[in-house]
Amino acid sequence: MMLVKEEQDKKKGELSYLNGEIIRVEGLNAWYGKNHVLKDINISINSNCVTAIIGPSGCGKSTFIRCLNRLHELVPDARVEGKVLLDGVNIYDEGIDPTEIRRRIGMVFQKPNPFPNMSVKDNVLAGLKFSGMKDRKKLDEVLRSCLEKAFLWDEVKDKLDLSGASLSGGQQQRLCIARALAVEPEVLLMDEPCSALDPTATAKIEELIISLKREYTVVVVTHNMQQASRVADYTAFMYLGKIIEYDKTTKLFENPREELTERYITGKFG
């Protein structure tokens, strides 16, 4: 038992300085009312890496990433304790503007949610326009750059004034990613971004995720373990509100340390 503990401590130490961490989570607990959903989460997210969060339904994956950009607190009765350090600064400290945090740590949701009454162009530029940017040349540059980064430019360059809702599901999801990129985030959180998409659209999003890590840090929640093994550099397995194991993806999927992880990823759970 002691050996396992020592091994875990050693592993934690190894992971803490990999590739330069951008987010460090310390003693994070979260509640919905009296329901204690996250229990003492400690993890370092490395910059310019893709980190996948896997685990059974209800284990706290989505809540966890919603705590990383203070979306969790928008839910009535929701409460958070502990620290989330973004570049060394606790995003829950007094005086920190949650809107600015959500700009720096963007979110893409399970279901594509373009603004239905806006054009493709306005969807991408909405954040910048809300923040007061009016320089048309700059806006056009951002539009093209973000749609290119989202692998969408070639498909929509002649449809920029059409409604965002007129695009296919996969295109809408990439539009949402382009929209998130427009405000120049450092981290992109993705909550099951492919669960509503067909295999072709999923493949495009996965390719996009891998491409994005050159400039951004990506944290993706997924139920699809093959997806985690395809796109993620690191994977965390969560169960009942705790992180059971966190390691390099290849290690976690080939030789997990924890019996619980082994049982979950091999489908022997429950």
Added chain:
Amino acid sequence: MARLLDIGLEKLNGMLTEMAGISRDAVGLAISAYSEGEKGERVKEMAARLRVLHNEVSELAMELLARYQPVASDLRFIKACMEISYGFFRFGRYAYDIIEVLDIFGDLSRCDHTIVLETAKRVQEMIDMSINAFVNRDILAARKIPEMDDFVDEKYRENLRAVLRGSEKGLKCHLSATLILRYLERIADHASYIAESVVYIVSGQIE
């Protein structure tokens, strides 16, 4: 609840168990043929069967990988099965090669069989231990096998030194002994690889 993958893994395990038995018998028969001057046609049939089974194991392993994308211990088992299957196939192939030597060289009854039979005894022990380690997933037994390989390597080198000194009587005797010792030495290596695969299945460690 049994998983669909389990059906395939059990089949794979059964095929390897069959290969284990055939390959052990093939090497045993080849050694008997050398010491007793018997014909080795049965060994050739066994080697052919091992080749077929090895191909079937590879196909099944690929199918399981493609269909179920296994991970963790399932993935390690399938990966190791491909390695172990190759080991059993090579046991058969080297048994076949020993019979080929006997066919080419003819009567070896006047040769001194001591060093070959001493080596063969140890190699057969290694085969038995590697098979038992696989069947029982016994990493303690598996870890002992590579140590036994040193004895076989030393016998092979000892024979080569004797040949170079010219102490062996007759070209036929020392050439046949050298070739057979070489095949035994390779079998011992594959027994060690099988043992390493067993350790990998159980612990995930590559030694």
